[in-house]
Amino acid sequence: MKDDVKDRNAPQSPARRRLLAGGAAAGGLLGAGALGLSGGLKAARAATAPAAADSLPPAVPDWTRYLGAGVDAHPYGMPSEHEAKVVRRSVEWLTATRESSVNFTPLYALDGFVTPNGLCFERHHGGLAEVDPAEHRLMIHGLVDRPLLFTVEDLKRFPQENRFYFLECAANSGMEWHGAQLNGVQYTHGMVHCVQYTGVSLRTLLKEVGLKDKAAWVLAEGADAAAMTRSIPLEKALDDCLVAYSMNGERLRPEQGYPIRLVVPGWEGNTWVKWLRRLELGDQPWYQREETSKYTDLLPNGKARMFTWVMDAKSVITSPAPELPMQQEGPVVIKGLAWSGHGAIKRVDVTVDGGINWQTAQLHGPVLPKCLTRFTFDWVWDGKPALLQSRCIDETGYVQPTMAALQEKRGVNSIYHNNSIQTWQINENGSVENVRLG
Ligand SMILES: Nc1nc2c(c(=O)[nH]1)N[C@H]1C(S)=C(S)[C@@H](COP(=O)(O)O)O[C@H]1N2
Numbered sequence: 001m002k003d004d005v006k007d008r009n010a011p012q013s014p015a016r017r018r019l020l021a022g023g024a025a026a027g028g029l030l031g032a033g034a035l036g037l038s039g040g041l042k043a044a045r046a047a048t049a050p051a052a053a054d055s056l057p058p059a060v061p062d063w064t065r066y067l068g069a070g071v072d073a074h075p076y077g078m079p080s081e082h083e084a085k086v087v088r089r090s091v092e093w094l095t096a097t098r099e100s101s102v103n104f105t106p107l108y109a110l111d112g113f114v115t116p117n118g119l120c121f122e123r124h125h126g127g128l129a130e131v132d133p134a135e136h137r138l139m140i141h142g143l144v145d146r147p148l149l150f151t152v153e154d155l156k157r158f159p160q161e162n163r164f165y166f167l168e169c170a171a172n173s174g175m176e177w178h179g180a181q182l183n184g185v186q187y188t189h190g191m192v193h194c195v196q197y198t199g200v201s202l203r204t205l206l207k208e209v210g211l212k213d214k215a216a217w218v219l220a221e222g223a224d225a226a227a228m229t230r231s232i233p234l235e236k237a238l239d240d241c242l243v244a245y246s247m248n249g250e251r252l253r254p255e256q257g258y259p260i261r262l263v264v265p266g267w268e269g270n271t272w273v274k275w276l277r278r279l280e281l282g283d284q285p286w287y288q289r290e291e292t293s294k295y296t297d298l299l300p301n302g303k304a305r306m307f308t309w310v311m312d313a314k315s316v317i318t319s320p321a322p323e324l325p326m327q328q329e330g331p332v333v334i335k336g337l338a339w340s341g342h343g344a345i346k347r348v349d350v351t352v353d354g355g356i357n358w359q360t361a362q363l364h365g366p367v368l369p370k371c372l373t374r375f376t377f378d379w380v381w382d383g384k385p386a387l388l389q390s391r392c393i394d395e396t397g398y399v400q401p402t403m404a405a406l407q408e409k410r411g412v413n414s415i416y417h418n419n420s421i422q423t424w425q426i427n428e429n430g431s432v433e434n435v436r437l438g
């Protein structure tokens with residue numbers, strides 16, 4: 001049979017191909033055997049689906065028999081049509097309008113820690129602004145020595161920074177405060193993305209305009225219909241913020257703020273103003289103008305948490321997940337993501353028994369500060385029900401809390417900043433469910 005596989009040019013009668021496919025079904029397949037997996041499932045599929053079997057070894061599939069499309073068939077390449085389900089998705093009942101709404105990154109389908117540009121979740125308060133870069137300026141004014149207007153081309157002439165950061169909306173996992181709500185990791189955790197930004201350091205631009213002594217706050221304003229504004233303390237602006245014009249090597253996508261957006265590493269997404277058109281230096285914040293709520297968290301004692309800018313350490317298992325039920329017993333790679341607005345992820349632990357036993361997962365570098373970190377844990381599923389969780393620790397020593405611990409501090413009136421441990425229940429039939437454990 002091996003020789004038949006090699007001899008691609010040998011003419012095959014349909015009868016001979018059927019015979020070989022049958023042989024494969026009976027004998028198990030090379031690839032599955034090499035992995036130490038039972039070949040039973042794949043072989044059964046080959047036997048019951050003759051159309052697919054026509055393409056399986058030792059047959060020569062159609063796509064090998066004919067020339068493919070030439071170059072330029074797809075001037076801007078797209079994923080395979082077989083991956084068409086992997087898209088951003090929204091939950092229609094979640095928001096009253098489509099313009100002030102959100103969709104979610106399909107975390108279950110991704111590998112590594114970089115989010116492809118076309119799959120980065122979108123959060124708009126006034127719809128997607130379609131900005132013509134030739135007609136766009138960044139104005140920096142207020143308590144500065146030289147108010148200036150910058151074109152996008154001007155910005156590209158400043159020394160360039162290239163850095164990976166995650167962006168998480170403060171409302172990510174917000175539906176889960178009261179109990180398990182949304183059945184999919186795309187919906188429970190998909191308001192996060194992570195790309196490499198290219199741009200100019202905000203510090204460099206502020207040096208260019210010169211800061212007056214009293215300058216203590218920066219108001220950032222977007223050019224969208226929401227004219228989204230956020231006040232950022234000068235200390236953060238001078239630390240690691242960027243005015244970015246590229247993501248993952250190409251210009252920002254319109255959804256992500258083309259032609260320029262503010263990058264505020266580790267801080268909640270609403271401070272990352274898109275379609276950035278104005279930075280005003282002042283001696284105090286402009287909260288009265290920030291109409292789209294102040295992103296506060298109402299505590300049990302009636303007081304509210306404010307200035308909760310930094311996103312605390314959080315992790316989630318992205319596979320298995322409700323979207324990716326278990327296929328068969330035996331080896332399975334548990335995959336997930338961890339991140340912290342306070343720095344780098346130090347360790348991720350995984351449990352398969354609801355937190356009785358924890359084991360250390362493998363981190364896949366580079367492990368960068370304020371960036372998603374991919375982890376995996378190699379597991380052998382015995383076909384019995386299981387409770388999967390991940391728990392991360394960041395470089396400050398902070399440990400991701402359980403929901404019970406978080407509620408003790410914050411109560412149940414919060415929408416924002418839910419960084420608690422997520423549980424996936426694996427049922428005997430292989431389905432995976434969002435459940436609340438304590
Ligand atoms: N101009 C402008 N900037 C904005 C917003 C907006 O509606 N308008 N939404 C903010 C919020 S709440 C989040 S979570 C992030 C989302 O960024 P993304 O759409 O690139 O995922 O953008 C922020 N910047």
Ligand SMILES: [Mo]
Nearest residue numbers: 169170269270
């Ligand atoms: Mo957000």
